Amino acid sequence: MTSSGIGYRLLGAWAVAMIGLSYLIFRRQHVDDTREFVTAGGRAQVGLTTASFAVTWMWAGDILGVPEYVGITGVAGIWMYAAPAVLSSLIVVPFALRMRRLFPQGLTYSEYFIERFDKRAHVAVIFVILYTMVLGGVIQLYVGGTVIGGLTGIDPNVVMAILMGTIGIYILLGGLWGSMTTDLVQFVSAIVLTVVFVPLLLFEAGGPSGVYNGMIENLGENAEPFLTASNLDWIEDLFLPYALGLGVWGVVSLSTWQRIFAVRRDKTSRFLTAGGIGVFTTIAMYGVIGLVGLAAFPDVAPGDLSIEALELLPGWATVLFLVIALMVLGSSVDSYLTAIASLTSRDIYYRHLATEASDDQQLRVARIASIGFAIVIFGATVFALDTLGFIQLLLIGGIGATALVGPFALSLFWKGTSSAGFIAGVVGSQLVTGYLLAASYDVVVTAPTLKLWEIMAVGHLVATALAVVISAAAPDEFEFDSIAREPGTGAATDADSAARTDGGPPVGSNGGERE
Numbered sequence: 001m002t003s004s005g006i007g008y009r010l011l012g013a014w015a016v017a018m019i020g021l022s023y024l025i026f027r028r029q030h031v032d033d034t035r036e037f038v039t040a041g042g043r044a045q046v047g048l049t050t051a052s053f054a055v056t057w058m059w060a061g062d063i064l065g066v067p068e069y070v071g072i073t074g075v076a077g078i079w080m081y082a083a084p085a086v087l088s089s090l091i092v093v094p095f096a097l098r099m100r101r102l103f104p105q106g107l108t109y110s111e112y113f114i115e116r117f118d119k120r121a122h123v124a125v126i127f128v129i130l131y132t133m134v135l136g137g138v139i140q141l142y143v144g145g146t147v148i149g150g151l152t153g154i155d156p157n158v159v160m161a162i163l164m165g166t167i168g169i170y171i172l173l174g175g176l177w178g179s180m181t182t183d184l185v186q187f188v189s190a191i192v193l194t195v196v197f198v199p200l201l202l203f204e205a206g207g208p209s210g211v212y213n214g215m216i217e218n219l220g221e222n223a224e225p226f227l228t229a230s231n232l233d234w235i236e237d238l239f240l241p242y243a244l245g246l247g248v249w250g251v252v253s254l255s256t257w258q259r260i261f262a263v264r265r266d267k268t269s270r271f272l273t274a275g276g277i278g279v280f281t282t283i284a285m286y287g288v289i290g291l292v293g294l295a296a297f298p299d300v301a302p303g304d305l306s307i308e309a310l311e312l313l314p315g316w317a318t319v320l321f322l323v324i325a326l327m328v329l330g331s332s333v334d335s336y337l338t339a340i341a342s343l344t345s346r347d348i349y350y351r352h353l354a355t356e357a358s359d360d361q362q363l364r365v366a367r368i369a370s371i372g373f374a375i376v377i378f379g380a381t382v383f384a385l386d387t388l389g390f391i392q393l394l395l396i397g398g399i400g401a402t403a404l405v406g407p408f409a410l411s412l413f414w415k416g417t418s419s420a421g422f423i424a425g426v427v428g429s430q431l432v433t434g435y436l437l438a439a440s441y442d443v444v445v446t447a448p449t450l451k452l453w454e455i456m457a458v459g460h461l462v463a464t465a466l467a468v469v470i471s472a473a474a475p476d477e478f479e480f481d482s483i484a485r486e487p488g489t490g491a492a493t494d495a496d497s498a499a500r501t502d503g504g505p506p507v508g509s510n511g512g513e514r515e
Helices: 004-028 034-042 045-058 063-075 076-090 092-102 109-116 119-152 155-206 207-226 233-244 244-249 254-262 265-296 302-310 313-355 359-387 390-396 403-412 420-439 454-474 491-501
Strands: none
Touching: 004 063, 004 119, 004 155, 004 313, 004 390, 034 313, 034 359, 063 076, 063 233, 063 265, 063 302, 063 313, 063 390, 076 207, 076 233, 076 244, 092 109, 092 254, 092 265, 092 403, 092 420, 109 119, 109 254, 109 313, 119 155, 119 359, 119 390, 119 403, 119 420, 155 207, 155 265, 155 313, 155 359, 207 265, 207 390, 233 244, 233 390, 244 302, 244 403, 254 265, 254 313, 265 302, 313 359, 313 403, 403 420, 403 454, 420 454
């Protein structure tokens, strides 16, 4: 553990650096309109977007989550954590390609649901996205307080306040440009963390052979299952809920969709695939932290393995690790806060409260939201830190995806999907899963107690089944190419421009639908 004085100086230096960088980007990229704030003007380079996407998915939570998975189930915990995380970045590819064809002029993917259905459907989607993004921010900030506080002795609430305040300010300045540019610095930091500090930690613990022998000695009769990747004892408690929730979370994550709309359309699948590969490699390296913890600390609870193991680093390395960890911790939180600010401005304010609002007014609301929701996320994290374990919070975080993925897919590929069916699927699923989740925590006692993965499976089934059945009874006859091109309104000109800008062909180049 390093001193609190060093911790405060590091937090201060990080805050000045990130705010200063965001201010430079604010001036350089002219972040003075809503499109620049929300989608970086649709002109972000694929390298920048890929790095931003990858580091956003290299969740700060991995620093705690992967070692805890390993502490519970051994080597198998690495693939139980990694497989759903990688799946989440890859499963979004067909959704993204289809959306970019249908809605190239979009600023937020949530606005698609107004064009595809109506404002009622849009409100249902806003609700799911909003609490999902807030919960994602809480998960990441939780890690910031735990890791930085644990390694410096600073009160975790103080750490979280500094982190959230800094992030709120630099998002207020630069919007998505600020988020992605700081993410690039944070991406390089994440790579350094995995290729330098994890091997260093392994060396400090006695090297591979020393860690292996330590695990054999400490685990005793549990050594054999813990040292094989085929230990399936915890598959229902760890793997399945993660796969059914966070494994499809990328499809509903507004922070992911902001980056999809920010990059050239012909680069979409490339940057998503590259990001997924990067996520897998970092998770595998973080698993080493858990293995070191099992070898060195026989009596430590799985949730504490990460902090205990990292304290094996020499003093100078701990300081450098904290610098890099601050970068990684900021990358995910700023992405969710940017998404929430965009959602508040475009989807709530402009689409429902002030449909005649000027661009300046929308931008002002986005910037106010970046500070307002920074406070909300901080308050929710303080509550979570005192009431929930990290893995518990992490797995529950995927519950929102169960309501939206099925109906969203139907809306993109089946023209018969109706507004009534879509709304019934999303709202019905959320009500059912919310009730079952409350029952599992003994909040209500009149429902069957199901495992978390079963609750998530029920959520997916209810959402998709309701959308299909109600839509089949009274199908829509939606024309997909009408979203980007509305004859007689001039919308086609705007869509043509957007399609060309993002690297795609103009509207109508292939019978009316974009390639």
